[in-house]
Amino acid sequence: xxxxxxxxxxxxxxxxxxxxxxxxxxxxxxxxxxxxxxxxxxxxxxxxxxxxxxxxxxxxxxxxxxxxxxxxxxxxxxxxxxxxxxxxxxxxxxxxxxxxxxxxxxxxxxxxxxxxxxxxxxxxxxxxxxxxxxxxxxxxxxxxxxxxxxxxxxxxxxxxxxxxxxxxxxxxxxxxxxxxxxxxxxxxxxxxxxxxxxxxxxxxxxxxxxxxxxxxxxxxxxxxxxxxxxxxxxxxxxxxxxxxxxxxxxxxxxxxxxxxxxxxxxxxxxxxxxxxxxxxxxxxxxxxxxxxxxxxxxxxxxxxxxxxxxxxxxxxxxxxxxxxxxxxxxxxxxxxxxxxxxxxxxxxxxxxxxxxxxxxxxxxxxxxxxxxxxxxxxxxxxxxxxxxxxxxxxxxxxxxxxxxxxxxxxxxxxxxxxxxxxxxxxxxxxxxxxxxxxxxxxxxxxxxxxxxxxxxxxxxxxxxxxxxxxxxxxxxxxxxxxxxxxxxxxxxxxxxxxxxxxxxxxxxxxxxxxxxxxxxxxxxxxxxxxxxxxxxxxxxxxxxxxxxxxxxxxxxxxxxxxxxxxxxxxxxxxxxxxxxxxxxxxxxxxxxxxxxxxxxxxxxxxxxxxxxxxxxxxxxxxxxxxxxxxxxxxxxxxxxxxxxxxxxxxxxxxxx
Amino acid sequence: xxxxxxxxxxxxxxxxxxxxxxxxxxxxxxxxxxxxxxxxxxxxxxxxxxxxxxxxxxxxxxxxxxxxxxxxxxxxxxxxxxxxxxxxxxxxxxxxxxxxxxxxxxxxxxxxxxxxxxxxxxxxxxxxxxxxxxxxxxxxxxxxxxxxxx
Numbered sequence: 036x037x038x039x040x041x042x043x044x045x046x047x048x049x050x051x052x053x054x055x056x057x058x059x060x061x062x063x064x065x066x067x068x069x070x071x072x073x074x075x076x077x078x079x080x081x082x083x084x085x086x087x088x089x090x091x092x093x094x095x096x097x098x099x100x101x102x103x104x105x106x107x108x109x110x111x112x113x114x115x116x117x118x119x120x121x122x123x124x125x126x127x128x129x130x131x132x133x134x135x136x137x138x139x140x141x142x143x144x145x146x147x148x149x150x151x152x153x154x155x156x157x158x159x160x161x162x163x164x165x166x167x168x169x170x171x172x173x174x175x176x177x178x179x180x181x182x183x184x185x186x187x188x189x190x191x192x193x194x195x196x197x198x199x200x201x202x203x204x205x206x207x208x209x210x211x212x213x214x215x216x217x218x219x220x221x222x223x224x225x226x227x228x229x230x231x232x233x234x235x236x237x238x239x240x241x242x243x244x245x246x247x248x249x250x251x252x253x254x255x256x257x258x259x260x261x262x263x264x265x266x267x268x269x270x271x272x273x274x275x276x277x278x279x280x281x282x283x284x285x286x287x288x289x290x291x292x293x294x295x296x297x298x299x300x301x302x303x304x305x306x307x308x309x310x311x312x313x314x315x316x317x318x319x320x321x322x323x324x325x326x327x328x329x330x331x332x333x334x335x336x337x338x339x340x341x342x343x344x345x346x347x348x349x350x351x352x353x354x355x356x357x358x359x360x361x362x363x364x365x366x367x368x369x370x371x372x373x374x375x376x377x378x379x380x381x382x383x384x385x386x387x388x389x390x391x392x393x394x395x396x397x398x399x400x401x402x403x404x405x406x407x408x409x410x411x412x413x414x415x416x417x418x419x420x421x422x423x424x425x426x427x428x429x430x431x432x433x434x435x436x437x438x439x440x441x442x443x444x445x446x447x448x449x450x451x452x453x454x455x456x457x458x459x460x461x462x463x464x465x466x467x468x469x470x471x472x473x474x475x476x477x478x479x480x481x482x483x484x485x486x487x488x489x490x491x492x493x494x495x496x497x498x499x500x501x502x503x504x505x506x507x508x509x510x511x512x513x514x515x516x517x518x519x520x521x522x523x524x525x526x527x528x529x530x531x532x533x534x535x536x537x538x539x540x541x542x543x544x545x546x547x548x549x550x551x552x553x554x555x556x557x558x559x560x561x562x563x564x565x566x567x568x569x570x571x572x573x574x575x576x577x578x579x580x581x582x583x584x585x586x587x588x589x590x591x592x593x594x595x596x597x598x599x600x601x602x603x604x605x606x607x608x609x610x611x612x613x614x615x616x617x618x619x620x621x622x623x624x625x626x627x628x629x630x631x632x633x634x635x636x637x638x639x640x641x642x643x644x645x646x647x648x649x650x651x652x653x654x655x656x657x658x659x660x661x662x663x664x665x666x667x668x669x670x671x672x673x674x675x676x677x678x679x680x681x682x683x684x685x686x687x688x689x690x691x
Numbered sequence: 692x693x694x695x696x697x698x699x700x701x702x703x704x705x706x707x708x709x710x711x712x713x714x715x716x717x718x719x720x721x722x723x724x725x726x727x728x729x730x731x732x733x734x735x736x737x738x739x740x741x742x743x744x745x746x747x748x749x750x751x752x753x754x755x756x757x758x759x760x761x762x763x764x765x766x767x768x769x770x771x772x773x774x775x776x777x778x779x780x781x782x783x784x785x786x787x788x789x790x791x792x793x794x795x796x797x798x799x800x801x802x803x804x805x806x807x808x809x810x811x812x813x814x815x816x817x818x819x820x821x822x823x824x825x826x827x828x829x830x831x832x833x834x835x836x837x838x839x840x841x
Contacts, residue, residue, distance in 0.1 A: 269785075270782075379697070379701065395709075395712065399716050399720075402716075402720060403720065406720075416726065416727075417726070417727035417745075418724050418725060418726050418727065419724075419725045419727070419745060420720065420723055420724060420725070421723040421724075421725055421743070421796075423719075423722075423723045424719050424720055424722070424723035427719050427723075428715075428716050428719050428720075431715075553762050553780075553781045553782050554762075555760070555761065555762055613785075613786075614785045614786065615785065616785055633762075633782030633783070634782065634783060634785075636757065642762050642782045642783075643782075644782055
């Protein structure tokens, strides 16, 4: 009975989403405010319905209602309860319900803050979000209903994929979806601006905190995914340029371009159309990501569905969204890059370079991700694009990006003199050069050049950020007070840029200094990795709630002193009959020690993977800093104040 | 320079820069493409010799041979028509098993043995990599690949 209520609530949500689209449309056509006003309550009720529907599915998992096909396929009575909750979004149908729930949540949040917007713009924004919601609700109900019953109900479920029985799965998808779906809000703002023909600086100010919030969630989501892959797949990799990773990385890159371009539009009124295009692009790439992951065109841990109907359906949504919004853009969008004027050397120019480089980086990743799929779809051969392509091209593009970042965050708006820039930033440049040279001498091996360049760039970013802070605070009567009283958006920017530098440094250092060895070991054996001695002490049996495991005990010594003890496992999940590698990891600020079991060879001899992972945590710490910076910027005071009366009036006055 | 000239110069530089970047990107792209070949293709001499490619097929039952002192392993890959011997050194993925479909990346040696750099298998008992399913001429379920690189 309860699942039927859930299904009914989804249908009700669909009806409410239709109200959310139709009423404002009629209201705009007939110019009646009362019709516009229906959008807000409809959107809020839709969120309530989906929240309740989601709760019924969670309930079905908690009480092990195996009469639901989805529960039977993805849960089991022996599954610990936290994983039964996260199993709700562990496969296709449930994760789609989470997708629409999060979309409704974002819409709800928009309705809480939209009093600052002119009523017609607010109504169009809500209507566009409603339209996206209709598409995905129809998709869910027609091709992937999580509430479908199966007859007869099996006595027990097929269990959740063991790879997903992990803390990472509990948090990674919701964060990622918050980011993906969050870009629907700037997208809706962009469409509203195009539909109403008003592209004013006030528009950018509204869209900014939403874009920043979506971006910060996506940052966390991607970092969590990388961290999860690192410890759960058991071979110590943290980024593979896998199509699914690329699918989440592309909207992130364009989203990064978007938040910077929005800043220019907000402060200077320039790049308006480019910003709109980026908002459309970021959300379109989120949809493309959903298509790639859900349609089964990819083979990866994320590809749940193989049903071609699903792929066609999402492709339809994607076509509708991209085609429709780009047509609208071509029709209504004024010429790109129009707006406020600026000199060739100015903050605007550096931010434009940033945008273009990020867009090119996105395009190169898109090429490497989609080209093989297109070739395959037309039967022109099966190819794959190797990671060296992505590493080389993406790495090269990051060099001018990091250089422009250092200048750009320091340059003045409108016009800047190269002489002043050089005077202010010569110490930062000197520090970067010094670090680069030192690294070039200290590091040996094939990664020498990339490490030196990478660390020089990281130093350059941090040093120019600090110079910027210094310039703002040093001349004041009380530098410390000046530092504390800086606006949050400025502090956020500084922190996020330092985070970016930390990630660059982490990536370069871990590639250059890590040691990775496959060894043949039996209890009693030991191996030396750099300063660390890995001793295989013993091998034991271990019984988990729904798995059996071989557990090895490793002790690691450094100069004869015990550093840590690791217990990697090779698990065998009984229900799915699937083996799983559970790595033993000793995390540290400058290094991780990582041991995972390969396979039993003969007797008690195993193949064992031993890692010394240098500075790998920096990669994710940098992401945390970036997200923190985003949070600070999104909560800056200027967005919390409602738009001032003159600004709103200015918008009304520009009615075409 | 007049502002108009200046603007033309900037646009010209942008176009040249973008063109150069595109050419370099496509060059890198082309150098890193990996094609997929079945054992039949390989035996027919269609596979490149100096270049990495992917090969897929079923691991022939009873063909897996391990060295006793190292992690070297050799096995035969079949598409039910032709066979190719694959050599790999390192840890095989969790779901590598005889009789199962796998994909390997690597180079073909002069001795006709495929030296794999990476072996991919899937987290599912009934898995058949789509390339392998196609090579075998029957559809296979789609799914998760796990990796193994030395």
